[in-house]
Amino acid sequence: MTDTGPAPRSGASPGTGTRQAGSGADDGLGTGPENEALAIAERARSCDGVAALSSGPFGTVATYLPGRRVAGVSVNDRTVEIAIVATMDRPLPETADEVRRAVSDLAGERRVDVRIADIRIDDIRVDDIVEGP
Amino acid sequence: MTAATGAGTFAVPGQRPAPPPPEVRGRTRIADQVVTKIACCAAGEVPEVLRVRPGGGTWRSPSSDAEVHGEQAAVYLSVSVAYPSPLREVAARVRQHVIARVAAQTGLDVTHLDVTITDFGGDLS
Amino acid sequence: MNRKTSRGNRWGLALIGSVLFVLGGLVAARGLGGFGSAQTPIVDGGVRQFFAGSGPAIWWVVAIVAIVVALLALRWLLVQTRREVTHRPIRLERSPTGFSEVSADGVADAVAADVASSPAVLSADAGVADSHYPPEVRLRVVADERAPIGELRWHLSAIALQHLRDALNSDHVHAVARVSLEPPPASHRMVH
Numbered sequence: 001m002t003d004t005g006p007a008p009r010s011g012a013s014p015g016t017g018t019r020q021a022g023s024g025a026d027d028g029l030g031t032g033p034e035n036e037a038l039a040i041a042e043r044a045r046s047c048d049g050v051a052a053l054s055s056g057p058f059g060t061v062a063t064y065l066p067g068r069r070v071a072g073v074s075v076n077d078r079t080v081e082i083a084i085v086a087t088m089d090r091p092l093p094e095t096a097d098e099v100r101r102a103v104s105d106l107a108g109e110r111r112v113d114v115r116i117a118d119i120r121i122d123d124i125r126v127d128d129i130v131e132g133p
Numbered sequence: 134m135t136a137a138t139g140a141g142t143f144a145v146p147g148q149r150p151a152p153p154p155p156e157v158r159g160r161t162r163i164a165d166q167v168v169t170k171i172a173c174c175a176a177g178e179v180p181e182v183l184r185v186r187p188g189g190g191t192w193r194s195p196s197s198d199a200e201v202h203g204e205q206a207a208v209y210l211s212v213s214v215a216y217p218s219p220l221r222e223v224a225a226r227v228r229q230h231v232i233a234r235v236a237a238q239t240g241l242d243v244t245h246l247d248v249t250i251t252d253f254g255g256d257l258s
Numbered sequence: 259m260n261r262k263t264s265r266g267n268r269w270g271l272a273l274i275g276s277v278l279f280v281l282g283g284l285v286a287a288r289g290l291g292g293f294g295s296a297q298t299p300i301v302d303g304g305v306r307q308f309f310a311g312s313g314p315a316i317w318w319v320v321a322i323v324a325i326v327v328a329l330l331a332l333r334w335l336l337v338q339t340r341r342e343v344t345h346r347p348i349r350l351e352r353s354p355t356g357f358s359e360v361s362a363d364g365v366a367d368a369v370a371a372d373v374a375s376s377p378a379v380l381s382a383d384a385g386v387a388d389s390h391y392p393p394e395v396r397l398r399v400v401a402d403e404r405a406p407i408g409e410l411r412w413h414l415s416a417i418a419l420q421h422l423r424d425a426l427n428s429d430h431v432h433a434v435a436r437v438s439l440e441p442p443p444a445s446h447r448m449v450h
Contacts, residue, residue: 092167100158114159116167118164119170219427220425221350221427246355249358250359
């Protein structure tokens with residue numbers, strides 16, 4: 001099981017090519033595995049209840065591409081990890097499920113972990129919410 | 134890649150059980166500070182509460198404001214309330230509201246909640 | 259340190275002082291030649307005979323008396339550290355899902371602010387004794403000596419303590435107020 005996932009992906013063009021065929025049109029991104037993170041980020045950001053992507057408390061959830069960094073998406077052979085800043089318009093599990101659904105075709109058989117790193121609250125009655133120590 | 138062809142034979146879709154729907158594939162983790170913020174906002178919605186600060190009282194404070202373990206959360210809050218309002222009732226209302234709010238917004242079960250009333254507002258009306 | 263502790267200290271110190279005074283007097287008298295010669299040993303044959311004759315039980319009695327004295331002394335020492343005012347939070351509720359508590363200093367500050375809101379009061383200070391519920395409140399009030407004392411009394415019972423009763427949801431809140439009367443400060447007099 002462990003060796004089935006990575007192989008087609010590391011084989012580059014055939015695997016990504018087919019996936020791109022299904023999703024490439026609306027993403028408007030080039031082909032190739034390095035754009036996978038960008039595509040996932042784009043999809044996640046457009047979900048309802050997602051205010052932004054976040055690289056997590058330690059900046060660990062990010063993908064480094066030549067010349068740029070995609071915050072909030074980290075992809076490996078078995079897992080797609082997405083860290084978001086959510087809005088409070090809907091319950092967080094619903095937002096997480098929507099993100100998971102939105103990237104499901106890009107993720108393929110990989111598991112999609114959604115991390116809600118922060119939330120954005122529009123009208124705050126709390127006057128001093130401080131960050132953790 | 135030599136592994137590609139080998140792996141390809143294993144990867145025939147028919148040989149696998151149907152994958153679970155995407156919503157259940159993978160975990161959702163909610164950061165501690167998210168729970169902290171939701172709890173603070175919820176506590177602030179109780180009318181007698183004037184200010185909310187995350188974290189416990191001045192001494193014996195826990196190291197964090199909220200801790201999420203799996204499906205459970207522990208939350209520590211300090212509040213200022215209007216004086217004189219019935220402290221026990223206000224504290225009970227804060228507890229109730231915070232627990233309900235965190236459950237509704239995050240799906241987490243607040244198994245531990247400490248509320249410390251640290252001071253009072255000058256609302257003497 | 260409360261009034262009871264101070265009284266205990268006075269009595270205890272007076273007792274120990276008089277015991278030492280009497281012992282010192284006896285020693286001085288003996289040195290000056292009272293009770294026989296100063297050269298004869300105190301622990302003479304009679305004393306030895308008493309201890310030897312009463313068997314091993316006498317040492318148990320001595321040990322028990324020493325332990326009792328030591329425990330009394332220790333208790334006296336601990337009483338000195340007991341404070342009139344606590345700064346520990348007062349527990350409001352304990353449930354399986356955690357506790358609710360209120361800061362004792364917060365309660366004290368609120369009561370003091372309430373008391374000080376009276377025009378008859380020049381300054382007020384409050385503390386909470388023990389972190390039990392409902393807590394006992396200690397008040398130190400400096401009042402204007404020209405203000406009617408009835409008004410001050412009314413303000414304390416009908417405003418400050420009533421608010422405290424409302425907040426604590428308890429009809430019986432024990433409060434001790436120490437009121438001192440002072441002339442109003444000069445600036446105060448000029449304003450009015």
